[in-house]
Amino acid sequence: MDLSFTPDQLALQKIAQEVVAKEITPYALEMDHNGKIKPDLLAKLNDAGFLNLPVPEEYDGPGLDAITISLIYEELGKGCAGVATTVAANSLASYPVIVAGNDEQKRYYFDKINNGALAAFALTEPGAGSDAGAVATTAVKDGDDYILNGTKCFITNGGIAEIYIIFANARKSAGIRGLTAFIVDRDAPGFSVGKEEEKMGIRASNTCELILDNVRVPATHRLGREGEGFRIAMRTLDAARPFVGAVSVGIAQAALDAASKYAKERIQFGKPIASFQLIQAAIADMAMQVEAARLLVHKACWLKDQGLPFSKEAAMAKCYASDTAMKVTVDAVQVLGGYGYIKEYPTEKYMRDAKIMQIYEGTNQIQRTVIANQILY
Numbered sequence: 001m002d003l004s005f006t007p008d009q010l011a012l013q014k015i016a017q018e019v020v021a022k023e024i025t026p027y028a029l030e031m032d033h034n035g036k037i038k039p040d041l042l043a044k045l046n047d048a049g050f051l052n053l054p055v056p057e058e059y060d061g062p063g064l065d066a067i068t069i070s071l072i073y074e075e076l077g078k079g080c081a082g083v084a085t086t087v088a089a090n091s092l093a094s095y096p097v098i099v100a101g102n103d104e105q106k107r108y109y110f111d112k113i114n115n116g117a118l119a120a121f122a123l124t125e126p127g128a129g130s131d132a133g134a135v136a137t138t139a140v141k142d143g144d145d146y147i148l149n150g151t152k153c154f155i156t157n158g159g160i161a162e163i164y165i166i167f168a169n170a171r172k173s174a175g176i177r178g179l180t181a182f183i184v185d186r187d188a189p190g191f192s193v194g195k196e197e198e199k200m201g202i203r204a205s206n207t208c209e210l211i212l213d214n215v216r217v218p219a220t221h222r223l224g225r226e227g228e229g230f231r232i233a234m235r236t237l238d239a240a241r242p243f244v245g246a247v248s249v250g251i252a253q254a255a256l257d258a259a260s261k262y263a264k265e266r267i268q269f270g271k272p273i274a275s276f277q278l279i280q281a282a283i284a285d286m287a288m289q290v291e292a293a294r295l296l297v298h299k300a301c302w303l304k305d306q307g308l309p310f311s312k313e314a315a316m317a318k319c320y321a322s323d324t325a326m327k328v329t330v331d332a333v334q335v336l337g338g339y340g341y342i343k344e345y346p347t348e349k350y351m352r353d354a355k356i357m358q359i360y361e362g363t364n365q366i367q368r369t370v371i372a373n374q375i376l377y
């Protein structure tokens with residue numbers, strides 16, 4: 001067992017740390033307040049090479065392994081989980097193409113992503129959240145095209161993406177075996193962006209409703225076979241869940257760092273509160289949980305990189321790391337006391353940002369279901 005990183009992995013981690021320190025952390029509270037990403041930041045994230053992390057080398061991407069990507073996401077998560085979510089949505093949307101795209105589709109999609117386009121993965125609907133198979137958006141074959149009709153909700157990058165992966169049902173009577181994935185351009189006639197959500201956390205990220213009103217999509221933009229969509233979605237979520245874990249570890253580590261720094265500076269009863277054993281116990285527990293979460297994330301990524309089954313470990317990494325982020329950020333607010341609760345300090349933002357990690361890309365109830373099913377059946 002080798003828990004060390006390669007020189008390339010460490011070099012990319014360092015680049016991520018520098019970009020985060022210069023371009024993200026100083027603006028994190030401003031973006032949180034404004035509820036949007038700084039307009040010039042997307043170009044900087046693209047220059048840093050963060051928008052196409054999993055694109056294979058044969059399609060002119062960096063073709064990074066999952067461990068390296070997780071190291072980058074942890075750094076982004078430390079700086080601002082909203083920015084990390086914006087970047088991670090590009091990876092999420094890329095996996096259906098990696099998993100099921102043909103050569104022509106890969107060239108079409110990855111060309112855009114390599115050139116800085118944002119993408120969005122659109123599975124969720126008002127009536128299809130955890131029950132992903134219940135997608136009501138329809139895809140009806142019409143000559144060489146499909147006609148898509150329906151509404152998607154809670155779509156990350158929904159309002160700012162150029163290209164979308166849309167899941168629709170092409171054979172209603174077949175249930176989840178009718179689910180089919182399509183590449184859809186933003187300028188396709190009939191496609192429009194609906195309301196933008198006002199969120200509790202990850203406020204730098206964009207979350208919108210999408211409306212498909214007789215959107216004509218060429219059959220050449222169908223990923224895989226008709227009815228293969230559910231399997232494509234599940235394989236995509238398996239690949240992406242460790243990265244939710246990585247962002248969660250980043251949030252939790254940032255909260256731990258803030259709590260440790262404050263504990264050493266804050267004087268009460270004539271000495272730094274870091275000298276009190278109850279504070280020490282809190283810091284020690286936070287540190288143990290963050291490290292355990294990080295190791296689970298790296299284990300899931302390592303399994304994926306080895307080409308071994310990793311679905312259970314991906315769910316464990318996502319679930320444990322996001323539960324840890326929630327717990328650690330609540331504890332960090334507690335260590336800072338009243339100061340933890342006000343916006344002058346970063347901990348209240350960490351706490352708000354952590355909550356969604358337990359919800360998106362499959363609630364932690366779903367992760368526990370996935371884990372239990374793999375153990376019991």
Ligand code: COS
Nearest residue numbers: 123124129130131132133231234235237238311361362366
């Ligand atoms: N990889 C490949 N195939 C998978 C798979 C995986 N990880 N998980 C399930 N499948 C396949 C199964 O093998 C099965 O195929 P067959 O019918 O050919 O045997 C099919 O998909 C259906 O599987 P299952 O019966 O387990 O589906 P369920 O309807 O019970 O749902 C859960 C399974 C709950 C795990 C799934 O719906 C899920 O992950 N929901 C959460 C969705 C989500 O994360 N939403 C977040 C929004 S998207 S960002």
